[in-house]
Amino acid sequence: MPTAIEICNVHKTFRKKVRALRGVSMRVDHGQIFCLLGPNGAGKSTLVKILMTVIHASRISGTMLGRPIGHKATLRRVGYLPEHHRFPIFMTAEQALHFYGALSGMRRRARRRRIDAMLDLVGMTGWRKHRVGTFSKGMQQRIGIAQALLHDPELLLLDEPTDGVDPIGRREIRDLLVQLRDEGRTILINSHILSELETICDQLAVVVKGRVSLEGTVDELTSGRRRWVVAYEGAGPEWIEEETRKDGRLTQVMLPGADAAEVQPIIDRIRQAGCTITAVSEVRESLEDLFMRALVLAGEDEGSTPGAAKGEDA
Amino acid sequence: MSIWIAILAILRESWLTLRAEKLFKVVLGLNVLVIVAYMSIGFDDTGVSLFFGLTHVESEFVQSGSPLSRTLYLGIYSAFIINLWLAWAASILALISTSSIFPSFLREGAVELVMSRPTRRVTIFFVKYVGGLLFVMIQVGIFTLGAFLAAGWRIDVWDPAIFLAIPLVTLFYSYLFCVDVLVGVITRSTLTALLATLLFWFGTFGIHTADDLLSANLRRMEESVSRAENRLEELASERDVATAEGETSEAADAAHWMTGPQEEIEALNNALGQLRPWQTTIEAIRFVIPETKRTLALLHRSLERNMEVSLTDLMTGAAFQDEDEPPRQPDDDEIVQRKIIERDNEIPAWRIIGKSLIFEAAVLGLALWIFQRRDY
Known part of the structure; x- marks a missing residue:
């Protein structure tokens, strides 16, 4: 699969003291939704800003859409929604979109056409002549998404895209992201709300204290930790006694196994013991579990504090 | 093409x-x-009318069509309206308005939206800078158009030199605005940028005024020394002649009168010796700071070419003197003022503007360097 972003050994030290990134390497495939996870201050936003040339890396090698990182003309093919973005409050929604579209090199006619479409897409058509300063946080976020999509980018970098958006809006944004992915665009999302990413995430990387602790596709990362829950009625065999959880008459047993075939012999043995199987369901590791596992791998599970590392490597 | 769109x-x-x-x-x-x-x-056959005729001041010199009326009208424009209103009051208000341009652009959340575009930082920086100068250009543009029409209507002078105020006032403002931008880029604080610029401006004004006064007074003192030396030579010559002719009492008188100029020369030389190091220091500072005052004075210099009577003569009263009257003796202030103008007029315009633009380029270069390297 072709890569949208491939970066290797990214370092960023602020004021020779704060080591925000300490050798981050990762690969984002084309046409995927890539989730960048990590605790506060892990360096996620710094990494995204480096990709968008807002921050200079101390050291970096890699490409974005086939061109070296920092290549300005490539940014015409990239849409970006920064965290806590602020639009000029005196501009109307339409004026703001014209401004950002023009900065991306769009001609007036193209801008007009796309602004209509984007305002419609984010449900803000009725607000086009209103000043951005009068908008709620959620409405500003919608305009933010519209400006990121305005120049029809191949790659989207979204930093906390659902920040301040109501539950209905969040769902709309999720559906929109899936639609954009299905159209062949690549989306990199930086978010804290793991439950929102759960259903749409294809690839992920967990950044902890400036390093990638865990990276891969969701399937790759969760396959080794797949579980099966077998629920049955009746007194189970003694050999699984200690592993069961009883809930009234219903008993459940958690069985490890990458695929269904692996657990069939155990189900047979439960049945042979006179029990009735009432349900068998697959349990995948959640993003939250993955996130916590990444923290454990990075040695940051207990007593960790948010923020970038200071000084030299420990 | 896309760069122009941006x-x-x-x-x-x-x-x-x-x-x-x-x-x-x-x-x-x-x-x-x-x-x-x-x-x-306005001007009529009997004098000057103010507020569209509400008030009238009678004058035998300043009347409709007289050279003095033209000097007065253009002089009010260059010396008062430009130098006082546009260069001070309007500029302070403009600085208050434009000081926030860079700090608010560099605010977190706003700057990322612009810096993440294909447009290079250097382009963004300079276009933003020019955008700040737009404030003054637009204001002065409207203003000078009004002044041009007023001069044509009131004194029948359709002098395009009036429009020189647009580039000159904008230049003057740009010398200050570059400092505002530098401090704004470093601190990202509107208030700090504004205060630092005002401080710089007043400091510059102080240095220019001190240098002007000091130089003019030094020139005056040097001329006094020269006059005293001439007088001393004359007295010495009288004494020598009297001594040669054996007129001892006259020789003694001449020798006696020589002590006056001698003491004067000594006192003046002492004062000059004390003031010269100050002048050297002030001149050195002035060498590196922009010529705010002299840049604006270029407008007056240009307008004066079309005046039959100079504004200085008008303001000192020399213009009202009859030819048959004995020549008036200018007071000390007038002498100093004339010497400042004389000295300023000796400096070519390219040097005044060029030197100031070098300062501006250096300050902007530093601001751009910081702007380019900074992480947002």
Whole structure:
């Protein structure tokens, strides 16, 4: 699969003291939704800003859409929604979109056409002549998404895209992201709300204290930790006694196994013991579990504090 | 092509920013008021009328069609309206309005939206800078158009040199605005940028005034020394002649009178010795700072070419003197003033502007360097 972003050994030290990134390497495939996870201050936003040339890396090698990182003309093919973005409050929604579209090199006619479409897409058509300063946080976020999509980018970098958006809006944004992915665009999302990413995430990387602790596709990362829950009625065999959880008459047993075939012999043995199987369901590791596992791998599970590392490597 | 689309977008954003500023409208309103007041000055066969004829001042010199009326009208424009209103009051208001341009652009959340575009930082920086100067260009543009029409209507002078105020006042303002931008880029604080610029401006004004006064006084003192030395030579010559002719009492008188100039020369030389190191220091400082005062004075210099009577003569009263009257003796202040003008007129315009632009380029270069390297 072709890569949208491939970066290797990214370092960023602020004021020779704060080591925000300490050798981050990762690969984002084309046409995927890539989730960048990590605790506060892990360096996620710094990494995204480096990709968008807002921050200079101390050291970096890699490409974005086939061109070296920092290549300005490539940014015409990239849409970006920064965290806590602020639009000029005196501009109307339409004026703001014209401004950002023009900065991306769009001609007036193209801008007009796309602004209509984007305002419609984010449900803000009725607000086009209103000043951005009068908008709620959620409405500003919608305009933010519209400006990121305005120049029809191949790659989207979204930093906390659902920040301040109501539950209905969040769902709309999720559906929109899936639609954009299905159209062949690549989306990199930086978010804290793991439950929102759960259903749409294809690839992920967990950044902890400036390093990638865990990276891969969701399937790759969760396959080794797949579980099966077998629920049955009746007194189970003694050999699984200690592993069961009883809930009234219903008993459940958690069985490890990458695929269904692996657990069939155990189900047979439960049945042979006179029990009735009432349900068998697959349990995948959640993003939250993955996130916590990444923290454990990075040695940051207990007593960790948010923020970038200071000084030299420990 | 896309670079021009981006440049026009940034300029338009600057225009919208300015238009959104209440102060922009206030300054524009005040400018219109000042120019209407200027237009209200008229001349007739008996003197000067003010406020469209509400008040009348009789004068035998300043009347309709007289050279003095032209000097007075253009002089009011260059010496008062430009030098006082545009260069001080309107500039302070403009600085208050434009000081926020860079700090608000560099605010977290706003800067990322612009810096993440294909447009290079250097382009963004310079277009933003020019956008800030737009404030002054637009204001002075409207203002000078009014002044041009007023001069044509009131004194029948259609002098395009009036429009020189647009580049000159903008240049003057740019010397200050570059400092504002530098401090704004470093601190990202509107208030700090504004205060630092005002401090720089007043400091510059202080240095220029001190240098002008010191230089003029030094010139005056040097001339006094020269006069005293001539007088001393004359007395020495009288004494020598008297001694040769054996007129001892006259020789003694001449020798006696020589002590006066000698003491004067000694006192003046002492004072000059004390003041020269100060002048050297002040001149050295002035060498590196922009020529705010002299840049604006270029407008006056240009307008004066078309005046039959100089503004200085008008203001000192020399212009009102009859030819058959004995020549008037200028007082010390007038001598100093004339020497300052004389000295300034000796400096070519390219040197005044060039030196100031070098300062501006250095300050902007530093600001750009920081702007380019900074992480946002």
